[in-house]
Amino acid sequence: MRLLIRPALFVLLLLPLIGQAQFLEGVEYTRVSPQPVETGAKVEVREFFWYGCPHCFALEPSLGKWLKTMPKNAQFVRTPAVFNETWAAHARAYYAFEALGITEKMHGALFYALHAEKRPLNTADSLAAFVAEKGGDRKAFLDAYNSFGMQANLNRALQAARAFNIESVPTLIVDGKFMTSANIAGGYDKVPQVLDFLIKKAAAERTAPKK
Numbered sequence: 252m253r254l255l256i257r258p259a260l261f262v263l264l265l266l267p268l269i270g271q272a273q274f275l276e277g278v279e280y281t282r283v284s285p286q287p288v289e290t291g292a293k294v295e296v297r298e299f300f301w302y303g304c305p306h307c308f309a310l311e312p313s314l315g316k317w318l319k320t321m322p323k324n325a326q327f328v329r330t331p332a333v334f335n336e337t338w339a340a341h342a343r344a345y346y347a348f349e350a351l352g353i354t355e356k357m358h359g360a361l362f363y364a365l366h367a368e369k370r371p372l373n374t375a376d377s378l379a380a381f382v383a384e385k386g387g388d389r390k391a392f393l394d395a396y397n398s399f400g401m402q403a404n405l406n407r408a409l410q411a412a413r414a415f416n417i418e419s420v421p422t423l424i425v426d427g428k429f430m431t432s433a434n435i436a437g438g439y440d441k442v443p444q445v446l447d448f449l450i451k452k453a454a455a456e457r458t459a460p461k462k
Contacts, residue, residue, distance in 0.1 A: 274448050279441070280431040286414045288427045293326040294453045296446060297424045299417045301332050302341040303373075307421045308366040310439050311359065317443035325450045330408050332420050337373050339405060344378045346404040347395035353387055360385055426453035 276282055288295035298314070300307040318327060331342035344361065348354040364370045364381060372381050375396055383389040395401070411417075415424055422432050423442070429449045436445045 274436075274445055279436050279445050280425075280429050280449060281435070282428060283415055283424070283430045286411075286424075286427040289328060290326040292324075294322075294324055294426045294450045294457075295328055295424075296321070296325050296450065297328045297330055297411070297427075299330050299332050299412060299415075299420050299422045299424070301334075301338050301420050302344070302361050302365055303337065304420050305366060306433065308362045310421050310433055310442060311362055313439045313442055315359070317446065322447065322450050324454055330411050332412055332417060333405055333408050340373055340375065340378065342405055342408055343375075343396050343401055346401060347392050347398075350395040350398070351387070351391055353382075357382065357385060357387070425449040426457075428456075429453065 274280060288297075321327060329345065331338070331345045333339045333342045341361075345354070345358070348357045361372065361378075361381070364372055370381075372378050375393060379389045379392050379396070382392040415422075415430065419432070422430060423446065424430050425446065426449075429452070431442065431445045431449065433439045433442050436442045
């Protein structure tokens with residue numbers, strides 16, 4: 252005797268699964284050699300980026316929206332990639348923004364100036380002038396940009412990129428063990444969905460009994 256499920260009942264049975272996107276290892280994300288995280292009890296979501304990267308700029312709108320609704324058990328960490336001198340100048344700018352407490356104001360503005368306005372902001376002087384243009388303190392920026400501790404920041408960024416074998420940006424690492432990007436996630440708008448999935452997965456693995 253066959254069991255017949257009416258369409259309405261079938262939909263009801265599926266309801267608990269609706270909205271719970273499932274992604275596959277090796278398709279939308281990959282597992283990488285685990286590395287320590289900086290976020291303690293919270294699941295770390297680390298973005299490797301470069302201000303001059305058009306793909307990083309294209310990801311910003313989706314990532315910005317996601318950050319407003321990011322799960323409370325997660326923490327977002329940005330790490331500028333440092334592959335050459337131009338990238339290093341932008342990495343110094345990012346860490347200077349952090350030191351001065353102006354990241355929220357300058358992060359998106361620098362992306363926009365570089366990509367939408369096509370401005371050549373690749374040197375200490377041009378970046379300092381840009382900060383001043385946006386209402387910041389030019390001297391304070393240059394002091395932070397050239398500070399003694401700046402090299403330590405760049406070294407940590409380099410070490411993190413090497414630990415995860417970062418070869419392109421933007422690349423996102425969740426809890427030091429899962430890697431994804433817009434390319435493998437299926438597009439910029441899919442990245443937030445994959446991140447939410449991986450945060451849940453990472454949290455579950457943290458609490459799972461060790462074998």
